[in-house]
Amino acid sequence: MNLLIMGPPGAGKGTQAILIKNMYNLVHISTGEMFRKAYMDKEPLGILAHEYIKKGELVPDDITLSLVEETLKKVPIKQGFILDGFPRTLNQAVKLDEILERLSLKIDAVLNLVISYESLVERIIGRRICKNCQAVYHITRMKPKVEGICDLCGGELIQRKDDTYEAITRRYEIYNQTSKPILDYYQKKNLVYNINSEDNIEVSFIHVQKLLEGLNDNAKK
Numbered sequence: 662m663n664l665l666i667m668g669p670p671g672a673g674k675g676t677q678a679i680l681i682k683n684m685y686n687l688v689h690i691s692t693g694e695m696f697r698k699a700y701m702d703k704e705p706l707g708i709l710a711h712e713y714i715k716k717g718e719l720v721p722d723d724i725t726l727s728l729v730e731e732t733l734k735k736v737p738i739k740q741g742f743i744l745d746g747f748p749r750t751l752n753q754a755v756k757l758d759e760i761l762e763r764l765s766l767k768i769d770a771v772l773n774l775v776i777s778y779e780s781l782v783e784r785i786i787g788r789r790i791c792k793n794c795q796a797v798y799h800i801t802r803m804k805p806k807v808e809g810i811c812d813l814c815g816g817e818l819i820q821r822k823d824d825t826y827e828a829i830t831r832r833y834e835i836y837n838q839t840s841k842p843i844l845d846y847y848q849k850k851n852l853v854y855n856i857n858s859e860d861n862i863e864v865s866f867i868h869v870q871k872l873l874e875g876l877n878d879n880a881k882k
């Protein structure tokens with residue numbers, strides 16, 4: 662099963678992608694996470710991307726596409742994958758199809774998380790991530806066992822540099838400008854499924870599971 666997960670910043674893409682990856686044994690590829698890791702590792706590409714990310718701007722397509730293409734060559738995508746935060750421009754969507762065609766792969770579904778602006782701001786402002794392994798927490802909804810410390814690796818929990826009110830406003834504005842052409846592109850291929858992401862993490866995952874089980878059943882028929 663090859664999936665894309667879309668939705669505005671803070672919709673819960675990363676959170677649901679990890680649950681989906683674990684349940685269906687997929688490779689999870691998050692471009693945002695790749696950029697953050699490259700920045701923390703002080704890689705030139707990460708430092709360059711950070712200049713755009715901290716302002717809430719998209720990283721230019723040439724940088725993003727080369728990173729994605731390199732990653733897709735390295736990971737075992739034939740076991741199935743979930744792409745999170747990519748594609749984010751129509752050009753990226755078209756290029757992704759070209760890459761997948763070369764690999765004789767295709768997208769099976771695009772999960773589009775739907776959420777109000779008020780809810781996503783609350784989620785983003787309360788988010789904390791592990792500086793070391795990037796695990797995601799929330800100050801009220803997904804607290805670590807020990808405040809400020811990652812349950813998984815003991816790393817320090819920090820706030821993302823782009824989780825400020827200014828950057829969120831810009832990220833949301835860009836999302837509204839760029840997502841429609843991408844959704845239209847996949848809608849024409851009948852691949853888009855809207856998921857209500859207002860519910861809590863567990864209930865949202867039940868919505869996702871129902872959808873994916875339905876798709877699996879149809880594929881078997």
Ligand code: AP5
Pocket residue numbers: 668669670671672673674675676677692693694696713714717718719720721725745746747748749750753784785787788789797798799800802803823832858859860861862863865
């Ligand atoms: P990226 O990391 O992809 O950020 P984003 O799309 O803005 O999404 P977020 O990571 O903010 O949110 P999410 O939807 O994953 O929510 P999460 O699960 O963490 O990209 C960052 C930046 O990198 C971009 O702005 C851009 O600059 C650049 N970039 C990345 N990809 C690019 C590309 N393809 N092209 C160009 N540039 C690119 O959840 C948020 C919080 O809410 C968490 O604390 C979580 O615990 C909590 N939560 C989640 N679900 C629920 C729920 N159901 N109920 C209650 N709380 C919840």
